[in-house]
Amino acid sequence: MPKANKKFDLDLKYGQQREKQVANLLIADKSKVEVKTERDWWAKTGNIAIEIESWGKPSGLEATEADYWVHILAHGKQDFCKLIFKVSQLKKIVKKFSKNTKMVGDHHASKCVLIPLAELFTQKK
Numbered sequence: 441m442p443k444a445n446k447k448f449d450l451d452l453k454y455g456q457q458r459e460k461q462v463a464n465l466l467i468a469d470k471s472k473v474e475v476k477t478e479r480d481w482w483a484k485t486g487n488i489a490i491e492i493e494s495w496g497k498p499s500g501l502e503a504t505e506a507d508y509w510v511h512i513l514a515h516g517k518q519d520f521c522k523l524i525f526k527v528s529q530l531k532k533i534v535k536k537f538s539k540n541t542k543m544v545g546d547h548h549a550s551k552c553v554l555i556p557l558a559e560l561f562t563q564k565k
Contacts, residue, residue, distance in 0.1 A: 465508060465524070474506035474527070479514045482557070488513070488523070489544060489552035490534050499550065501527070501534060533560065 465471055482488050488511060491500030501509065509530050511523040525533075533555060540554045 471507040472505060473508045473510055474504045475510045475512065476500070477512040477514055477519075479516065482513050483515060483520075485554075486558065487554040487556050488560070489542065489554055490530065491544075491550050491552050492534065492541075493551035494545075495549045500552075501530060 465473070476491070478488060490511070492502045493499055497503075504527060506527055509525045509527050511525070513520045513523070534553045537553050537555050537559075542552055542554055544550050544552050
């Protein structure tokens with residue numbers, strides 16, 4: 441068997457494992473999922489906003505009991521994409537950007553951590 445075919449088999453197995461993970465998350469798994477939608481603002485600023493506090497109390501990511509966090513980026517009524525995070529991983533990302541906050545929402549009562557999308561997809565070693 442040529443090396444290329446062997447690599448294909450490994451890549452195929454890797455891909456099939458990921459397909460199963462997503463299927464379990466969406467269909468069969470008992471995982472809890474928190475879903476948040478962010479409209480338009482992310483496209484204007486290049487940041488996503490993860491709520492951590494509202495009216496001085498933990499909320500959003502700091503209060504969730506979910507295993508996974510789905511962050512929908514929308515343009516008006518149309519979804520652009522859906523980012524899926526393990527809550528434990530998203531908490532690590534939020535901690536990294538914890539000094540970059542903004543008060544948003546009604547009465548500016550919700551504190552969000554702003555995460556630059558470009559940084560989200562850039563791995564630093």
